[in-house]
Amino acid sequence: MPTTTPNFTRRATLAGLGASLAAPMIQPAFGQGAPIKVGVLHSLSGTMAISETALRDTVLMMVEYANSKGGLLGRKLEAVVVDPASNWPLFAEKARELLQVHKVDVTFGCWTSVSRKSVLPVFEELKGLLFYPVQYEGEEESPNIFYTGAAPNQQAIPAVEYLMSKDGGEAKRIVLLGTDYVYPRTTNRILRGFLNSKGIGNADIMEEYTPFGHSDWQGIVARVKRFAAEGKKTAIVSTINGDANVPFYRELGNQGIKAEDIPCVAFSVGEEELAGIDTKPLVGHLAAWNYFMSTPGKPNEEFKAMWQAYIKNPKRVTNDPMEAIYTGFRMWMQAVEKAKTTAVAAVTPALIGQKLMAPCGFEEEMLPNHHLSKPVLIGEIQADGQINTVWKTAGVVKAENWSPFIPENANRAKK
Amino acid sequence: MTLRFVLLGALLVLAVMPALNRLPADSALHVSDFLISITGKWITYAILALAIDLAWGYAGILSLGHGAFFTLGGYAIGMHLMRLIGTRGVYGHPTLPDFMVFLGYKELPWYWLGFDSFPYALFMAMAVPGLLALVVGYLAFRSRITGVYLSIITQAMTYALMLAFFRNDMGFGGNNGFTDFKELLGMSLNTANARAVLFYASLVLLVVAFFLCTRVAQSKLGRVLVAIRDAESRVRFLGYDVTQHKLFVFVLSAVLAGLAGALYVPQVGIINPGEFSPGNSIEAVIWVAVGGRGTLVGAVLGAFSVNALKTWLTTVAPDLWLFALGGLFVAVTLFLPRGLIGLFSKAKS
Amino acid sequence: MSGGSGNPVLYLDGVSVVFDGFKALNNLSLFVEPGELRAIIGPNGAGKTTMMDVITGKTRPTEGTVRFHQHDLTKLDEATIANLGIGRKFQKPTMFDALTVFENLELALKAPRGPFACLRWILTGEARRKIEGVMEEVGLGARAHDRAGVLSHGQRQWLEIGMLLMQDPELLLVDEPVAGMTDQETEHTAALLVRIAGARSVVVVEHDLEFVRALGSKVTVLCEGTMLSEGSIDHVQSDPRVIEVYLGR
């Protein structure tokens, strides 16, 4: 998988660029009406480009997909791509531009929480509709945003439960490592509450934060090793974001931390991130998501085939946020068909209750809290960079965006 | 003479923009909300550019950390805006902002006290950048750190601030910074009214800043600064305390940058440590270079034109805009050492 | 050592300056009386410019005493020393090329030097007359509004002398004032310096022995950072040590 040659990728990028132009040629005639505009708000430059460019391509793929099905309501779909350049205020500006200048009907975008927080007031003011495809810390519910990634209870808590189970190694000490921003902070706060409720005291929890793009992990990994050598089975829960993962895993491998001894479960590492790492020393470390590329089943086969055909590279990987876009986009299509309009005021209620057999192999449903019900999968990293499921929930789990493990949420009226 | 007319015309256009915004959307003269909000943002950038030009173009102090002053001003007003959210936050806490609630703060840190008052916040938006400039400037100028060394030091300053503000433990909201502001001075943000008010406030500040900078530039102080820029040690032998003069202009420039930041934040609706990034400061310096340094007008022109170009390119060529922008920077430094203004005067003569 | 009245304006005693083991000044002593005109000559590398640097605060002596009246110059910075009343003209004329002749002189004009004072500064009629007077004196009246950068070498020399006059210092340090000047200009300069001295003290460093002779002042000969000889021009020219340094080897 990591053998993609430079050439391939360039072609892929160009293909992505030309996608919206190429779409009409595949398509026969469309009915009357101006095209439906789909805003794409993902960073194509700057630090987040590494994660977000694939999402841009996924949205473009879905637009092409919708057009190949004859469009929506007889109208053609048209993507409007902008580059917010990993610059958070620019996200807000570009969101306003998409809504006011380009008058998009729906927007797919954002990866980091801060970018979502930056555009949220804009979408609320201008009554837009945003699909946010990444797992996040919860504690939010905007009428103008649909969250198609996981809430903490759909990822973090099941993962820790697994670590504490017999199969997961019966961890008694937990290291919480994260990048210093809201998602890890909140997730770890929730996890601490959860661990305390399971009888793991604060003396057995180590919590440490590093800046974005942290590259020198020697000291921290050495400290983890020492922490683990105090007589109890230890596991690492990593909310390390993006770029910092490669040096982190390299250090883990080089300092000889084996999954059998100190398993590390990550919430932000998917197939895309693993593409940049030699995974042989990491076999057995874990990732918790709601979708893996290796998930068996027809919906996933179709999704993978569609992606690899679109990007014209049979080796490109899929990952969880891409699946979240796919699911969100198709649910939006269903809702538009149901509402018979793209007007946000009509599509929003129509979205609630939409169901889709998602590539993760389960039927997901859009809940009234604008989040999805999703299965939780725990996977082990393989030598080829893929992730194999070793544990999964029996059915889908309903998203709890307001965590019961955050005391301030206690007085929030349960809906 | 012509330049003055162009300037006046541009100012007039800017001044009527919010009024044109009220016209019906199908009117030919209608100005969209989007244009109002980005122009408002550009005006604050233009003030930042003025501040940089005063220090760089006149006194030869190339600070690559002016973004830090801008951002600190923004944080000061951001803290005020956060306090004003009150119980409308996610957790409905009367005094603590949301991020403090979920980080488990029990009470406001001492440095947050007083920010519920607008005059205090505005004062801090000037005082904090001013004080930082005073300390850093005093240490650097006293040791006669000049030229690229000063640039590197100021760059390290903004970098260190960025790293520090990224920490959630600092009590400034970490990476997310502050968002989801509700109101300012009793007016609800995210309304056309508030945007117009902020737009005019920025415009007034731009005009005031422009005249202030012109006043400095045309006074004997301005000539001392130019003298310092060209032959610093010779100025000393004439009996001028170079440290004092540089410090004066550096602090003035930092205060202006802070005020610009204070107006920027309510308009874009977010402030976070990313604004401290050294790249941002360098970019702001490049606006000045593109417009033409040491002319004040050039700084304003540069800020507007580069940002307009950027806004346009990030939409029409999302994959290629960095080539265009990078190419522009290279071309301007190579072929237009006097910037766009230089082009003007060349065409005239 | 020549004694003098015992109350010199400038007092250097046992001054040494060492750069990386090289002694630029070696136990140099020098006294300048009020109103005195003093010429200093010496071969290249004799330490003339270093001596000026020490007096004006650019270089700190490794050891020795440097005093201007009662002020210890080794502890003060350039600006303070200049404000005490020591003006300097550099060997290579330095001024502010982006400013006009008039503005250069205006900056040099004796007036409050703080940033706020400069911001509030208004050019009074008296100041203007003073500047115009000096411009006439140095022959740059016609070029008042030209940028200093476009002046010829000789004109730059004049402008710098003009700036020195504007400062109205008590002690003038003049480094090679006549390099690049015509004979006529040289004569004019000598006359000017002689005229200035009397009210103030002037120290002139020069190679041009004709010019030094025209000054008709006491001459100090420096060599290898130390004083070789002192006296009238005829006296030093007949001093065998001086002859050896200039002609010998």
Place this chain on the structure above:
Amino acid sequence: MTALILRIALLLLLALPARAQDAFIAALPGLAGGFSDIAASVDRLGALGDPRALPLLRALQEGKLQKTPDGRLLLPEGAGTADAVTGQPADVAGAEAVRLNNRVRQALRGALGRLQLVSPDPAQRGAAAEAIFRGRSAEDVPLLQAAIAREQIPAVRAKMELALAAAQLVAPDEAAKRDAIARLGAAGSVEARALLIEARTANPSLAAAIDVSIATIEKQLQIRRMAETLFQGLSLGSVLLLAALGLAVTFGVMGVINMAHGEFVMLGAYATFVVQELCRGTSWLVPWALPLAVPAAFLVTAAAGALLERGLIRHLYGRPLETLLMTFGVGMILQQAVRVAFGAQNREVLSPSWMQGTLTLPGGVAVTQNRLWIIFFGLAVLAMVFAAIRLTRFGLEMRAVVQNRRIAATMGIRTGRVDAMTFAFGSGLAGLAGVALSQIDNVSPNLGTGYIIDSFMVVVFGGVGSLAGTLVGALTLGVVNKMLEPWAGAVLAKVFVLVAIMLFIQRRPKGIFALKGRAAES
């Protein structure tokens, strides 16, 4: 190798009583079950000591053991597969690999350890002893005692004795336990301490003895921790040194501020990636990819540097601030160009096997191989730079041009060419830094941005124009950073270091190794 083991296994098999054979067969079906069945079955196979289990468990560990839908197990045999019980070739459609999880891996390690204790390969016996140390159980005691009696190689025997101590700690024999506690204390490793802490709660009667041993270990660990912190600091320092050396040439010698320096480092890393991809096709070249990347990266970035200098920078000599802004634009272009050409995703650069894992130095100080190599590499590059400047004709011309361009030109030195070569040399050094960074950091278009400010700080702190200053500056910053990190955290440590440098520079504007005298004034 495998053939030999199989032959031994066969011999042993003939000698085994029938009952044990049945137990082996009986343990097999579990391997086709769920994770907990597999783990239980592996445990039983390990306990049986039946050598036939060895190839089976190895196949399981490598993911080559397959199971059929009807529950039979298949082992790889030549190109095809064979039934694990009968040994007959069998290809069954629909067979799939038996999957592992960490619990199974743990069990496998213990079982393989026991089985490999009799391996003819000393390395395997050593690994087996280490595996038993980690997975120890009371049943391992007799196995280990027998193995120790046979063992000829002292290093392996030492490992076995340590494993024996670990096993005795969980065995019922009190006297042996006391002895084990003392031996573990003497071993002085983190792992031994972990065992002792664990044993402390289980054996309250031995608490006093255990505490003594733990204290002994603590004392050793403290020294070791200091040594390790020092190593980490030196490692960070060597990374900074590599990143800064190029700047020490371009900025320190030529006075050119190259903000695209970080992008040159990034280009070097991508050159490493490309070399690796080119080598991938030729199997004998693969282990040489990284050494080959060193000259390749140097040449690529040096060429880019020469191009930049001749094309753009030379027009801006004497205007360092403009150069700074211009090269910032160049950096933007380079970054986006790489993003378009290679994609925004990280690229995988493999580490050769000799750069992986940990090396334990005498005294038990564990250092990671890749970082150790980078320290050596950094010093080697420094030596090369020193030699190039001091010993070569190019270095002489370079110094001549720096000191007095006009006179150098009159002596027939082509100054333009020297400028280009000097800049290319500095850029090439950035490329070398990229090779090193590809081993510890992301290979992504943003790689360089993280290092540019640090490199400038190193050069300014060390003293512009001084190679010794760059070395001392880089190592000092690395070590101080790492010493601060444990109590200040990674971010604050860095902030403190930055502030300290800023204060230091205002005390000594010329850095640690300031050039003195008149030459420095101009």
